[in-house]
Amino acid sequence: MLRLPAVAGTFYPNHPRELTALIEAYARKDPAKPVAVYRACVVPHAGYVYSGRIAGAVYARMALPGRVIVLGVRHFPYGEEAAILTSGAWRTPLGDAQIDSDLAAQLLKACPSFREDAVAHEREHSLEVQIPFLQVLSPDFAFVPIALGTHDYEVLNSVGRGLAQVLAANPDVLLLTTTDLNHYEDQAATLRKDNLAIDRILAFDAAGLFETCRQHKISMCGLGPVVAQIIALKEVGATRSELVQHATSAEYSGDSRRVVGYAGFLLS
Numbered sequence: 001m002l003r004l005p006a007v008a009g010t011f012y013p014n015h016p017r018e019l020t021a022l023i024e025a026y027a028r029k030d031p032a033k034p035v036a037v038y039r040a041c042v043v044p045h046a047g048y049v050y051s052g053r054i055a056g057a058v059y060a061r062m063a064l065p066g067r068v069i070v071l072g073v074r075h076f077p078y079g080e081e082a083a084i085l086t087s088g089a090w091r092t093p094l095g096d097a098q099i100d101s102d103l104a105a106q107l108l109k110a111c112p113s114f115r116e117d118a119v120a121h122e123r124e125h126s127l128e129v130q131i132p133f134l135q136v137l138s139p140d141f142a143f144v145p146i147a148l149g150t151h152d153y154e155v156l157n158s159v160g161r162g163l164a165q166v167l168a169a170n171p172d173v174l175l176l177t178t179t180d181l182n183h184y185e186d187q188a189a190t191l192r193k194d195n196l197a198i199d200r201i202l203a204f205d206a207a208g209l210f211e212t213c214r215q216h217k218i219s220m221c222g223l224g225p226v227v228a229q230i231i232a233l234k235e236v237g238a239t240r241s242e243l244v245q246h247a248t249s250a251e252y253s254g255d256s257r258r259v260v261g262y263a264g265f266l267l268s
Contacts (some may be wrong), residue, residue, distance in 0.1 A: 001088035006123045008093050011047040011130060016093045022048060025135040026056025037063050037268075038231060039167070039238050040175040040203070044262035045072065045126040045222075051180070051262040052251050054245045055133060058264035061244065064138035064174065067100055069107070069163070071177045071229060072126035073222045074149030077122025081150040082113040089103060090128070090145070094135040100142035103166070103173065107144060111162030113155050120147045126178045126222065148181040148224040153210055156224050160206070160231025167236050179222020181261030187250050193218045194246065194261040201265060202241045206230035233267055242266045 013019040026048070029035065032142050043058050044051035074083060086104035089096040108114050111231035121127070127145045134141050150156065167173060182193040197218050206227045220226070244264040248257040 001118060001119070003085070003088065003090045004098070005092050006126060007104070007125045007128055010124070011125055012128050013242060014064050014093050017202065019093050019132055020136055022052065023056065023133055026052045027060040027133065027137055029060050033061055035061060035063050038266045039236070040177065040233055040267040042177050042179060042226060042229070042263070042267070043130065044180050045129050045178040046180055047250070047268060048264060049136050050249045050260070054247060054264045057245045058266060059133050059137055061266055064134065064136065064141065065143050065172050067103055067170065067173045068134060068141055068143040069103070069146065069173060069175050070127045070130055070143050071148070071175060071225045072124065073144045073179065073225055074120045074124055074147040075126065075221065076123060079114040079116040079149070080121040081148065082111070082155065083117035083120030083147045084108060084114040084118055085118065085121055090131055092135060093133050094132055096137055097131050098142045100144055103170065104144045106166045106169065107146070107162065110165040111159055113158055114146070120149065121145055125160070130176060130178060148228065151224055153227070156228045157231055160228040161235060163228060163232035164235030167232060175229055175232065177222065177225045179203065179220055179226050181219065181220050181263055183219040183260050184258050187248060187256035187259050190195060190248055190259050190261045194263065198243060198263055200244065201226065201230070202243060204230055204234060204239065204241055206234070238267055240268050
């Protein structure tokens with residue numbers, strides 16, 4: 001299967017040279033912040049003009065491996081609630097990114113909730129916007145796309161434990177999870193709610209993050225993927241979460257009345 005781009009030309013540039021230059025600018029390395037190996041990261045997934053700088057700051061800190069699990073959210077009400085693709089490629093303006101079929105088969109075996117499903121991935125942008133970053137910064141990478149559309153904690157716990165089995169057997173694999181934070185409230189409310197969620201991510205507290213978002217009505221679109229990620233990482237002994245950068249769309253749009261929060265994390 002060849003998955004064609006859904007948001008090229010809207011969320012990110014459609015011209016290969018322009019796209020490459022933009023990613024290189026966003027992911028420019030800081031000599032004061034050495035590159036290191038991390039088990040996982042969290043990056044935002046809005047249009048690059050809004051969140052590309054934060055995603056780039058995360059990618060700039062990582063020694064990117066050749067194999068990546070990209071765990072995103074299913075924004076649209078179509079397809080399976082835990083959708084995986086196990087073969088084929090995803091096309092972007094930079095070419096085709098190959099799916100790691102061996103790694104996908106391991107994930108399908110370890111996670112009973114996963115279902116092979118192209119429909120959930122067809123127009124989903126949360127995973128797509130990460131692929132050009134990986135194509136520029138780790139050109140020979142292969143990946144497995146997973147889109148979660150469930151907030152059932154028991155399912156997320158099962159997914160997390162299954163991911164942990166695969167990560168334990170493949171310590172060279174990066175678990176790349178994507179979420180935006182609070183949506184469409186004013187700047188003050190969004191910063192307050194974002195910080196509540198950020199505190200739980202930094203504490204490696206999956207259940208606390210889940211309950212905090214429910215209790216305080218934090219519209220974090222990738223809550224499910226991040227909860228599953230934290231469960232997986234704790235299972236394999238990861239203990240450290242670092243906030244790389246936090247901002248809102250107001251910093252780029254100038255409109256502080258109705259904003260979206262974005263943050264990037266490194267986990268090890």
